[in-house]
Amino acid sequence: MKKIRNTKDLDNYRKIILQEKYSEKPCVIISEKSTCCYLSGSKEVVETFREGLKKFNLDNKIDIKTTGCLGFCEIEPIVILEPKGIVYQKVKKEDVLEIITETIINDIIIDRLLYIDPVKGKKCKTEESMPFYKKQRRFVLGNNRFIDPLSVDDYLAINGYKALATVLDTMKPEEVINTIKESGLRGRGGGGFPTGRKWEYARKAEDEPKYVICNADEGDPGAYMDRSLLEGNPHSVVEGMIIGAYAIGSNSGYVYVRNEYPLAVKHLENAIKQAEEYGFLGKNILGSGFNFNIEISRGGGAFVCGESTALMASLEGKPGEPRAKYVHTVEKGLWNKPTNLNNVETWANVPLIINRGAEWYAKIGTSNSKGTKIFSLVGKINNTGLVEVPMGIKLYEIIYDIGGGIPDGKKFKAVQTGGPSGGCIPENLINLPVDYEKLSEAGSMMGSGGMIVMDEDTCMVDVAKYFVNFLKEESCGKCVPCREGLERMGEILSDITEGKAKNQDLDLLEELGGVIKDTALCALGGTAANPVLSTIKYFREEYRDHIENKKCSAGVCKALINFTIKEEKCTGCGMCVKQCPQDAISGEKKKPHKIDQKKCIKCGACYDTCRFNAIIRI
Amino acid sequence: MEITLNGVNVQVEDNWTILDAAKFYGVNIPTLCYHEGLSPYGACRLCVVEIGKGDRAKLVASCLYPVKGGLYVRTHSERVIKARRMLVELLVARCPQSKVLQDLAAAMGIEKVRFKPKNDDCILCGLCIRMCEEQMDAKAIGFVNRGVKRKITTPFDIKSEKCRTCGACIYICPACQLRCQGPDADTVLCGSCLNFSPSCLELYKDIMCYMDPCVACLEDKKLKKKDGNKKNE
């Protein structure tokens, strides 16, 4: 492949691709090139389709397109049959033959493979009819559906690198910055800082050389939006970075990917190589005279390296310790030079804004939060997946209309946003519109997009303890409030979950949380108290119950619960006896069994096993 | 340029930090990980001061924060004092044997430590590391591990080839200097060497002067003593 030397050649090449390769051939779309889809067995489905189509002499007439994440993770592996757009869910390799003979050849729909909407009980044939997709606006993540992430031509066919061509041909760097400013794009990594303004500061900084960084150290547990973007559409991030580098005057870029995302690294390496081949990276990009290179560096397993100064320290070959940001990184960042760092999703929004215009973008969302945001909707929710929604959508719309509500008929209790820096939002705030300011006011934050739904079986004290322990593990240990404070908060929370605490401990927890928030050196420590303070704010009674009554009503805190067998319901089947690691259950066959409380270690294996609901937690 | 320090407009040099300005004007801000001859680190957070007004007020480390024209600084506001007391409480709980920490606790009027005492020796201020690197140019010791397991040592915990046994690290260490002999088993505090509790803080929620000790308090104490004696008579 020869380098594309200018934007006119690019236009011509794009036309050729669209004519030759992208005719209206029917095609089978399978999301295989994504870590969790791969793990649910989509590889075998793809292989079986290849063999099957060949067997029926259809391999020349029907294409197979393997894509990245399609967003609806709950029903993976997904197979979409174009051009009719029929969606089959949870497809196993054993189903493939039937799909080919029934649907592809004979146009018959296989009912059992259709998705059933849990709210209305209706069967859905296409994406349009699925409530999951209805309220979404998949401008960024939606492109995953149309491209094989390993094919740059696929990306070009959906107008890939058109924004870059527009920028290099017709816009000065200041104009690019103004466009981003007018669009209202704010950092999608959690900080929410106006991107255009950040680029402007970086441009104005007087030192050289300048650096551009993509923060792909997605560390919030439960959030995997960045992974799916990098795996499914790496070129969109590359294109965004090139445009950003041009705008601020940088010739060197880094993508810092966390170690735990090997597939994302692989797809990104491939995309960068292709971009270099085609001339989108390197010297004299598209004949503009602008040079830019991107290198990939990997993280070593530290959540704190998602913090920009810690990330830069890590890139300098030092341990990932943050430093005070009294002098911003746009002035003194990597190697003390001006550095512009943005999150993966932020970069991916840039080509979209250039292509559709700032005005179009600014129409989506609320007055201060523009555009869409990708959330990972996980936890106790029917429709687990990645959802992209316009800012300002209400929480209940996401949880009930898109998410399909809580499984097993359980009651919604809280939704946790913003990862370990965020907080829990209770039922009475479920009408909250999702935007940066509203979430902060409620005591949480937007964060990178993790949205974890919790039900009546979740203990909020346990959730607070979980997050504090997480942060304690991940703290760099540099400053006193975070290192010492988190450890002590952890001790107090453990005491509460073990029934050893007193009411003053709750006050101490709040006091300590306040000081940590005020004095911590970086955002990890500064927001570390949020999960604790927000759960105390909205679930104080639950804390009191643990402390005063030594009770855990959600049935989670081991020291405060007992497992007992209800005689009336026990059939004496003995299944629980087999699972009990302590041999604590005894009883005759077909007669009600009993748990010896002295031997019981409260692991809950019996509770998980019993099919007659005979074991209860009190 | 001009900043407002505890309500007073003062002139400062362009390249100063808030701590530099405070020291110049005789305002005493407690520090642990700061030393004049070494680069500032900003880890102990004891030197925090409150800048800004109203909703936008926040605490920053004065040893690192550069002065800006018009900056509004309060070195001993209620929020700052609350923070410093909690930080010292956490530190004393970590190293009850450190005289420097016990003295700080006494100076702040901390009455008890509400956390289980550990028996650590090192407060991880990093002065020894910066001494070794910046003044002695040896780079023999450094921080190792992270979080609660963080400690200061040589590579692999064995004798380092770079270490010239100059002793500068021991010299600079605030926790090594003197051991406190008297932490109380109940409160974890000692308080024998230093006793100082400013009363203006209770009345005005802010230190009311720039001298340390505040003369007004001593006068107040003298009066209280006189009254006390009178009552006894």
Place this chain on the structure above:
Amino acid sequence: MAKPGDLLPKDIRLIDAIIKKYEAKKEFLICILQDIQNVFEYLPRKALIHVSEKLEIPLIQVYGVATFFKAFSLIPRGGHTCTVCLGTACHVRGAEKVLDKVKRTLDIDVGETTKDMDFSLKTVNCLGACALGPMVVVDDDYHGHMTQNKVNEVLKKYSTKI
């Protein structure tokens, strides 16, 4: 004369090749250490010393990096590495119970290796496969939808001693 713990000349050449791949740039220290660990299954002391010399980074800094990041191990690890995901979504779905069961079955704590060196136990804070949680990874195999009752059969696949 070679002492125990010394690297063989071919090991040194291998490390040099890794360093060359990354052009001896400091930005790739973590990547270099990861590649070295992939070969030796841990980070040998002499390897760290060698990297420090070649990249011109003070040894204490390299050692600091090697001990700061969870990805690195300075001691040889067990035959099979069992990693339990403790991300929030997995936690809410009962990952702690799975971890407890693994701990009881292998009789080790997180960060330890079984006496027969068969298994090492680690935890990770989110693999990004939340729809399949709770997640347990053994070597390069991902096992989703784990429950404590499935732990034994999964571990049995890797060792006959379970």
